[in-house]
Amino acid sequence: MTSYHALVAGRSYRFGHLVDVLAKASPRRSGDELAGCAAETDAERAAAQGVLADIDLTTFLSTPVVPYETDEVTRLILDTHDAQAFAPVAHLTVGGLRDHLLEVAALPDAGRRLSALAPGLTPEMVAAVSKLMSNGDLVSLARATDVTAAFRSTVGLPGRLATRLQPNHPTDDPRGVAAATLDGLLLGAGDAVIGINPATDSPRAAADLLHLLDDVRLRYDIPTQSCVLAHVTTTIELMEKGAPVDLVFQSVAGTEAANKGFGVDLAVLGEAHQAALALDRGTVGTQCMYFETGQGSALSADAHLGVDGRPVDQQTLEVRAYAVARAFDPLLVNTVVGFIGPEYLYDGKQIIRAGLEDNACGSLLGLPMGVDVCYTNHAEADADDMSTLLTLLAAAGVGFVITVPGADDLMLGYQSLSFHDVLQVRQTLGLRPAPEFEAWLERVGLMDDGRVPRLDAGSSQLRALVAGR
Known part of the structure; x- marks a missing residue:
C-alpha cells in the first residue's frame, strides 16, 4: 500500500493512504474533526495539500477511496468513467489539473471545454482539485461551466x-x-x-x-x-x-x-x-x-x-x-x-x-x-x-x-x-x-x-x- 510523506518547517508528515491525504488536505470543518480524520494543525494541512498537488490523476482510477467490491457508488464511478474524455488531462497531477482548469476558465469557450472534460473526471479527482483552490478560484471555475x-x-x-x-x-x-x-x-x-x-x-x-x-x-x-x-x-x-x-x-x-x-x-x-x-x-x-x-x-x-x-x-x-x-x-x-x-x-x-x-x-x-x-x-x-x-x-x-x-x-x-x-x-x-x-x-x-x-x-x-x- 502506497504511503505519502512531506516535510514542512523541518517536520516530517506521513499519510498512510490516499484517503488520509484527501481528508487532511481539506479546509477545516467540524465534521472531519468529529470523524477523526482532519488535519491536527495548519502545518499538517499544508503538508497534505502539498502531497495532494503532486499525486497523478491516474492514481484515483487505481486507488478507490471506498472499496469497489463492496460499494455500488464506487463501481458506478469507475465503470462509467470516460477514458476518451479523460485523455487530455491524463498526464496531469492534481496540482496540474488545478492550473489547467483555471486557465481554461479564462478562455472564451470555457463552457464547451469543461463540458467535454466532465465525463473524464471522477468525483475524487474533482474533490481533490477543489481542496487546492481558494474561494475565488471556486467562483471563477463554477462561473466558467455551462450546464443547463x-x-x-x-x-x-x-x-x-x-x-x-x-x-x-x-x-x-x-x-x-x-x-x-x-x-x-x-x-x-x-x-x-x-x-x-x-x-x-x-x-x-x-x-x-x-x-x-x-x-x-x-x-x-x-x-x-x-x-x-x-x-x-x-x-x-x-x-x-x-x-x-x-x-x-x-x-x-x-x-x-x-x-x-x-x-x-x-x-x-x-x-x-x-x-x-x-x-x-x-x-x-x-x-x-x-x-x-x-x-x-x-x-x-x-x-x-x-x-x-x-x-x-x-x-x-x-x-x-x-x-x-x-x-x-x-x-x-x-x-x-x-x-x-x-x-x-x-x-x-x-x-x-x-x-x-x-x-x-x-x-x-x-x-x-x-x-x-x-x-x-x-x-x-x-x-x-x-x-x-x-x-x-x-x-x-x-x-x-x-x-x-x-x-x-x-x-x-x-x-x-x-x-x-x-x-x-x-x-x-x-x-x-x-x-x-x-x-x-x-x-x-x-x-x-x-x-x-x-x-x-x-x-x-x-x-x-x-x-x-
Missing part, C-alpha cells in the same frame, strides 16, 4: 438565477401552502420548482399536495414544475396511481451504505427515472429527477468509512454523491449546505466554503447545481453569512437557490433565504429568472423589463389564489 437542464422551464442559462419556491407548512394545510406560494410568485420566485417538504410520510397527504400544486400551475398557466419531496418509493407508488408527478425527488449520498440509510439504491432510482420519463409531462425538456445532498450526510448515518475502515472526509463523500445524481440526468441537484448542523459545518465561514465547493464541484461534473443557502439556529452563523454566500454563488453562476417566506422555514425549523433576498441579488447583479417563467411574469403583470414592480401592480387573478384555497 429543462422541463417546463430552463435552468442554468447564463445571466439567469432560478429559485425553488418552498411553501412548507407544519401541518400541510392547503391554505398555508397556497399563501406561501402566492408570496413567492409575487416576488418572482418558483422558476426552478415549486417544491414542498411534506410534514408527514403519508402517501395520501403527498397526493393531495401534488394535486394542489398542479391545480395552481394549470389554473394560472405557470411554466414551472412542482414536486412533493416524498421518498422515491412513495413517488413511484403515486405515479402508478396516476398522481400528477412532475419531478421525482430523493436525497442521495456518496456511499452505498449511506444510500441504504436513505432507503434507496441505484436500481430503485433507475426505476423511478424511467417511470417519470414515461409520464412525458415536460414541455421544453425531459429532465425529471431532483436530488438533494449535503456534506455530512454519510457521517451522520455512520456510513462514511472507506478503504481499511478509514474515515473519508465529508467533502469527498459529498462529491461522490454527484456521481449518483449524474447517472440519472437530473433537472435539479442541490446541496443543503448548512442544514445538517454545526456538528458538520460549524460556522458561517465553513458553510460559505462548503457552498462554494459544492457548487463548483457539481458544476464541473456537469450537474445543474443549486444550493440551499441555510443554517440551523444552533450554528455559529447568521443572515449576513447567508447574504455573503448568496452573493458569491450568484457571481459564480449557480443555477438556483431555495427560498422560503421570510427566510424562516417553520416546518423544518431552519433558516434559508427569503424571496426578497433573491429579488435583491438579481437586481444587484443584473440576473433574471428562467426565460419561460420571466415571460409569464411579464404576461401577468408581475414583471416589467426584468424587474418585479410594486406588489399592488400584481395580477388580481393571482391574488385570488389564496381566496380560492
Whole structure:
C-alpha cells in the first residue's frame, strides 16, 4: 500500500493512504474533526495539500477511496468513467489539473471545454482539485461551466438565477401552502420548482399536495414544475396511481451504505427515472429527477468509512454523491449546505466554503447545481453569512437557490433565504429568472423589463389564489 510523506518547517508528515491525504488536505470543518480524520494543525494541512498537488490523476482510477467490491457508488464511478474524455488531462497531477482548469476558465469557450472534460473526471479527482483552490478560484471555475437542464422551464442559462419556491407548512394545510406560494410568485420566485417538504410520510397527504400544486400551475398557466419531496418509493407508488408527478425527488449520498440509510439504491432510482420519463409531462425538456445532498450526510448515518475502515472526509463523500445524481440526468441537484448542523459545518465561514465547493464541484461534473443557502439556529452563523454566500454563488453562476417566506422555514425549523433576498441579488447583479417563467411574469403583470414592480401592480387573478384555497 502506497504511503505519502512531506516535510514542512523541518517536520516530517506521513499519510498512510490516499484517503488520509484527501481528508487532511481539506479546509477545516467540524465534521472531519468529529470523524477523526482532519488535519491536527495548519502545518499538517499544508503538508497534505502539498502531497495532494503532486499525486497523478491516474492514481484515483487505481486507488478507490471506498472499496469497489463492496460499494455500488464506487463501481458506478469507475465503470462509467470516460477514458476518451479523460485523455487530455491524463498526464496531469492534481496540482496540474488545478492550473489547467483555471486557465481554461479564462478562455472564451470555457463552457464547451469543461463540458467535454466532465465525463473524464471522477468525483475524487474533482474533490481533490477543489481542496487546492481558494474561494475565488471556486467562483471563477463554477462561473466558467455551462450546464443547463429543462422541463417546463430552463435552468442554468447564463445571466439567469432560478429559485425553488418552498411553501412548507407544519401541518400541510392547503391554505398555508397556497399563501406561501402566492408570496413567492409575487416576488418572482418558483422558476426552478415549486417544491414542498411534506410534514408527514403519508402517501395520501403527498397526493393531495401534488394535486394542489398542479391545480395552481394549470389554473394560472405557470411554466414551472412542482414536486412533493416524498421518498422515491412513495413517488413511484403515486405515479402508478396516476398522481400528477412532475419531478421525482430523493436525497442521495456518496456511499452505498449511506444510500441504504436513505432507503434507496441505484436500481430503485433507475426505476423511478424511467417511470417519470414515461409520464412525458415536460414541455421544453425531459429532465425529471431532483436530488438533494449535503456534506455530512454519510457521517451522520455512520456510513462514511472507506478503504481499511478509514474515515473519508465529508467533502469527498459529498462529491461522490454527484456521481449518483449524474447517472440519472437530473433537472435539479442541490446541496443543503448548512442544514445538517454545526456538528458538520460549524460556522458561517465553513458553510460559505462548503457552498462554494459544492457548487463548483457539481458544476464541473456537469450537474445543474443549486444550493440551499441555510443554517440551523444552533450554528455559529447568521443572515449576513447567508447574504455573503448568496452573493458569491450568484457571481459564480449557480443555477438556483431555495427560498422560503421570510427566510424562516417553520416546518423544518431552519433558516434559508427569503424571496426578497433573491429579488435583491438579481437586481444587484443584473440576473433574471428562467426565460419561460420571466415571460409569464411579464404576461401577468408581475414583471416589467426584468424587474418585479410594486406588489399592488400584481395580477388580481393571482391574488385570488389564496381566496380560492
